Amino acid sequence: xxxxxxxxxxxxxxxxxxxxxxxxxxxxxxxxxxxxxxxxxxxxxxxxxxxxxxxxxxxxxxxxxxxxxxxxxxxxxxxxxxxxxxxxxxxxxxxxxxxxxxxxxxxxxxxxxxxxxxxxxxxxxxxxxxxxxxxxxxxxxxxxxxxxxxxxxxxxxxxxxxxxxxxxxxxxxxxxxxxxxxxxxxxxxxxxxxxxxxxxxxxxxxxxxxxxxxxxxxxxxxxxxxxxxxxxxxxxxxxxxxxxxxxxxxxxxxxxxxxxxxxxxxxxxxxxxxxxxxxxxxxxxxxxxxxxxxxxxxxxxxxxxxxxxxxxxxxxxxxxxxxxxxxxxxxxxxxxxxxxxxxxxxxxxxxxxxxxxxxxxxxxxxxxxxxxxxxxxxxx
Ligand code: GLA
Numbered sequence: 001x002x003x004x005x006x007x008x009x010x011x012x013x014x015x016x017x018x019x020x021x022x023x024x025x026x027x028x029x030x031x032x033x034x035x036x037x038x039x040x041x042x043x044x045x046x047x048x049x050x051x052x053x054x055x056x057x058x059x060x061x062x063x064x065x066x067x068x069x070x071x072x073x074x075x076x077x078x079x080x081x082x083x084x085x086x087x088x089x090x091x092x093x094x095x096x097x098x099x100x101x102x103x104x105x106x107x108x109x110x111x112x113x114x115x116x117x118x119x120x121x122x123x124x125x126x127x128x129x130x131x132x133x134x135x136x137x138x139x140x141x142x143x144x145x146x147x148x149x150x151x152x153x154x155x156x157x158x159x160x161x162x163x164x165x166x167x168x169x170x171x172x173x174x175x176x177x178x179x180x181x182x183x184x185x186x187x188x189x190x191x192x193x194x195x196x197x198x199x200x201x202x203x204x205x206x207x208x209x210x211x212x213x214x215x216x217x218x219x220x221x222x223x224x225x226x227x228x229x230x231x232x233x234x235x236x237x238x239x240x241x242x243x244x245x246x247x248x249x250x251x252x253x254x255x256x257x258x259x260x261x262x263x264x265x266x267x268x269x270x271x272x273x274x275x276x277x278x279x280x281x282x283x284x285x286x287x288x289x290x291x292x293x294x295x296x297x298x299x300x301x302x303x304x305x306x307x308x309x310x311x312x313x314x315x316x317x318x319x320x321x322x323x324x325x326x327x328x329x330x331x332x333x334x335x336x337x338x339x340x341x342x343x344x345x346x347x348x349x350x351x352x353x354x355x356x357x358x359x360x361x362x363x364x365x366x367x368x369x370x371x372x373x374x375x376x377x378x379x380x
Contacts, residue, residue: 006056007379009070009114014058017068017075018110022058024139028131028376029054030117031124031173032201032338033329034182034289035296036274038304040167042224043188043240044271047278048169049197049372050177055115055128056379059136062110067092070114085162088119091126094157095133101156102149104141111136118366120209122328122335126162127170130154131376139378147175150376165221177375184278188240195281197372201338202346204318204353205366206310208334216306216333224267227260242271259305266303270296290325290340297327306332310361314339317356321349 007025014022029050036046065078069088076089083093092111099105111133117125134153138145145153154171158164172192173183182197210216228241231252238244241264244252249268253261273292280289297315301307311328314337318326326339341349350367357365 006054006070006114006116010056010058010112013068013070013073013114014060014110014112017112018060018062018066020060022060022110022112024059024136025056025379026059026132026135026139026376027054027056027379028128028135028174029177029373030128031170031177032203032336032370033169034197034201034338035270035277035293035327036169037270037296037300037327037329037332038220038224038306039242039267039270039274040169040185040187041165041221042242042267044242044267045184045186045274045278046167046169047182047184047274047281048173048177049182049201049370050173050179050375051117051123052370052373053116053118053123054373055113055117055125055132057129057132057136058112059140060110061140062108064108065092065096065111066108067111067113070112071119083161088113088129090162091129091157092133094161095130095137095153097161098153098156099134099137102153104137104143104145104153106137106141109137109140118205120334121205122210122330122332123203124170124174124330126158126164127154127174130157131171131174133157135376135378150175165218173375175375177373179374180372182278182281182372188242195278197281199286199340200346200369200371202341202350202367202369204314204337204339204357206308206314206334206336207363207365208308208310210331210334217331220263220304220306223259223263227256227264227267230256230260231264241267244268246272262303262305266299269299269303273299286324286340286342290323293325293327293338293340294319300328300332304332308332308334310357310365311335311337313357313360314353314365317353318349321352323349
């Protein structure tokens with residue numbers, strides 16, 4: 001990693017605060033989901049890329065737990081018996097407990113964290129943190145972990161311990177991503193395939209922070225379970241909502257009331273769009289991919305009702321000024337919009353979109369781009 005990178009930052013923070021060099025230095029990426037939103041807990045396919053932005057954890061042996069983040073620089077003791085949601089240390093406690101379940105037990109550790117993944121932007125800063133922490137603890141314990149174990153520890157930490165009703169998309173891409181590739185993850189079977197994906201992905205941050213522990217995702221998950229029950233009552237014995245055949249939709253939508261019919265329609269149409277998007281990537285049909293992304297956004301807005309006005313404006317303005325496609329990414333209710341922009345026209349489109357946003361909201365949104373990055377790794 002280069003000068004000023006989170007790797008250097010975590011190392012110097014560690015040395016400064018704990019007075020020695022770290023024993024382990026590991027990193028994991030955030031992600032941007034190209035398409036396949038809210039499908040990972042409904043048994044459908046998802047198609048994320050890892051960001052080039054990463055979270056780095058520097059770790060060393062210690063008799064008790066202490067942690068410091070470059071975000072606030074505050075050194076704090078961590079008690080694995082106390083998990084306070086709403087603080088970043090909750091994820092750390094979650095990982096300590098989840099790792100213990102697979103036999104990674106340590107009496108303590110010193111941990112320094114630095115990151116370039118923006119928190120609360122729907123870019124999976126939490127999975128970057130939990131995956132990097134899990135890998136750091138395994139390294140300290142001298143335990144070789146399989147990718148599946150790392151994914152599971154990070155997922156259990158967030159799902160069972162912190163209490164977010166997430167699926168496994170974020171942890172899977174944070175562990176398994178390959179540079180220059182999008183990852184098609186069939187969540188029902190666990191099958192992962194890597195599709196070459198050379199494009200830049202532009203990220204517009206709405207500046208509206210979403211809080212996963214705040215409930216929107218948990219509520220949608222319950223609604224999807226209810227929708228599945230209603231589908232089965234109508235004689236369709238499907239194991240998961242994403243298994244409902246598209247051809248059955250007209251019949252089901254006639255009798256299933258809102259909001260469940262809307263959630264069902266999103267899950268079924270998004271499943272079809274995601275598989276079509278994977279095919280478009282293989283065919284290098286970027287305009288076709290863009291149209292699917294935009295259709296995916298409409299579905300999030302109208303059927304899943306997980307968008308927000310700021311994201312809608314960013315998507316509309318991107319499309320109006322010549323993007324191939326644009327879409328809210330991640331859980332929603334704030335967070336970030338991704339856009340695919342034709343080469344050579346990027347600067348002009350970005351300026352137009354920023355100006356449109358400024359006219360409505362009086363501030364200029366953060367914008368940056370990434371290519372598909374790599375999964376979790378040791379930094380030395
Ligand atoms: C969050 C969850 C993921 C996934 C997305 C929506 O990021 O952590 O598991 O459900 O929302 O696609």
